[in-house]
Amino acid sequence: MTREIGVGVIGMGWMGETHSRSYRQVLERFADADFAPRLVVCSDNVESRAREAQRRLGFERFTTDWHEVLSDPNVEVVNITVPNGLHLEIVRAAAAAGKHILCEKPVGRDPQETALAEQAARQAGVQTFVGYNYRWVPMVQYAKQLIDEGRLGRLTHYRSRFFACYASNPYGLLSWRFQIEHGLGILGDLGSHAIDLAHLIAGPMKKVIGNKETFIRQRPLPKGGGTHFSVGGPDDPTGDVTNEDYCGILVSFENGVQGTIEMCRVINGPKCEYTFELNGTEGALKWNFEQMNEMHVQFRSKNDAEDGFIRIVSGPAHPFHHYFNPGPGIGLGYDDLKTIEAYQFLKSVAEGQQGQPGFEEALAVANVQRSVQRSWESERWEAVTSTRVD
Template identity: 40%
Template sequence: MKKRIGIAVLGLGWMGQAHSRAALRIASLFPDAKFKPELVVCADVEQGRRDRAVNDFGFARAVPGFEEAVTAKDVDAVWVTAPNMLHVPMISAAAAAGKAIFSEKPIGGTPAQTVEAFKIATKHSTPTGVGYNYLWSPLVIHARELISSGAIGKVTHYRGRFLSMYGSDELGLLTWRFKFAQAGYGVTSDILSHSVSLAHFLVGDIAEVTGMKNNTITHRPLPTGAASHYGRGKATDPKGEVENEDFASMLCSFKNGATGTFETSRSMVGPESQNAFEVYGTEGALSWNLEKINELQFYKREDGVNTGYKTIYGGDRFPFHGAFAPGMANAIGFEDLVAIEDLNFMNCLATSERYTPGFKEAVDVVSVQQALINSWTSRKWEPVVDLAK
């Protein structure tokens, strides 16, 4: 008999909706799942979103306050998908109530808050998961297998980047993502965290870093109510100051001796969602880009004239892909990765296994972020110190 998992979602913005849709899809996509998800309660301060939760997503009920949701007896697991600076109090309440917790990244708006969330979960022996969803791309999993098998030899260099245009419009609204009190740090928390998690997954731990930051757009139009960070104001609108970084770059050395470069921006024009990596080894290389999610580029050192990268297309020969589309080169998408990660998280809850990435892996990521932040002031190489210790 499948284990029932009652779900509470805290915040029905983009990611709250994505995880809710994942819960609705899992039974049909993965009939062998070890659990049966049930959307029990959604907490959101906006009445319109609460109405959508019940009418469009099928939640049994919706409430304005998260405390009522996380203490409900029919809730087993809580998804934290609210603005970053709200995560720690939500995590604290859910852990105290004995619920499993899946939090979108970053689990805290600052490295210190992430460590606080980790310690809270550890104190309560809380099962945890974090939304580094790109680790669940079937082709990213295949890339890791190729690296582990020695297909590209010894890894010598890693290049990671997440370049997005969501903040490139100077008339883009000053939403919570641009305010330190609500978001914490900017692109280093929001999207560089994905690049670092991929590097950890593919290559290993980072030993030391140095880097820089910058703000391309320093002021933005003020919103007149709840608004998406994709919303747009007018040139004549009152403006407010952007309080966190638009751009960051980082050099690093890995503990295994490889070197690395990272770059992240929300304000560059051109790359619309270029979450990408390149892994270089002594015998070959791999390259993947979210904008071409269904393609993995593979270079193998060979004799002769017919050298170069070849394209490996995604398909049902790779893990999880066949649940969404049969055959080869039939692409999957972003929310499919969310469904895969939620499947694996809840399977772990059903079998009492530890899910990764969890809050400890989030601390590993922010330990790198903190070293980068330190380098902004020192302008020197900074060691990565495990903040969990």
């Protein structure tokens, strides 16, 4: 019999809607799922958003008080898609209520809060999952497969960029994303993805040295109700941006790989250029999210005349692709990554097995972020050390 899993979603902005659509898609896409999400309740402190989300996305009810999501006996898993500054409080309350948790990244507004969230979930014995959705790209999963099979030999170099233009308009509103009291800037935001993927592809990090810059130092104040992409005008009153737009990190990995990771939210040119390049003693690969359904790979050839990168295109031969399309080259989109994420989370809950990426992987990201922060202060290499709270 299909096992029903009651879902409560807290925060019905961009990600809350995306996650809700993903739960709805799980059964349609994953014919082998022997569990079914039940969309019990959605919550947003802006009543119109909560009501509208209930109507369009098929929840049984809505509430403007997130505590009601946690006290609902029909809710087994809680999906946290509110601004970062609220994550820890809700994680703690959800863990205390015995609910399994999917939390968007970054789990805490800073590394210390992520460590406290990990502690709360671990001590309560609830399962966790994190919105590191770029892991689920079929080409990324295939890259991981090639690495694990040793097809690239011993890994030597890793270079990654997450260059987005989402805040390059100087009139983009001074939302929670730009205020240090709500959390780190780009290091917490896109940096969480970039560090998690570096862990998946190149392994744990040994030491880091980082720098940061804020290029747009003032932004128009929000008039209320704005979200991620809302824009003001030149005559609006402004406030200070108090966290970083850019972060660059030089990395030495535990396995000897040497690399760089850069991230920026105000760059012109790239739109969402999330890339990594990996080199090993037997080959190399390059991937870019802007063309997420393809990857360039090189396997060292005995024939120098034909040695070089080849382009491979996502198809049913690659992980997860066949759940979406039976044909090669008929690619997936961003929302499909979230559907795979929702499936993996619910599967881990149905099986009673902690899945990956959970809060343990988020803690590993936080350890690196904390070391980068230390390096901003010391202007030296900093060892990656644990922030775990026992």
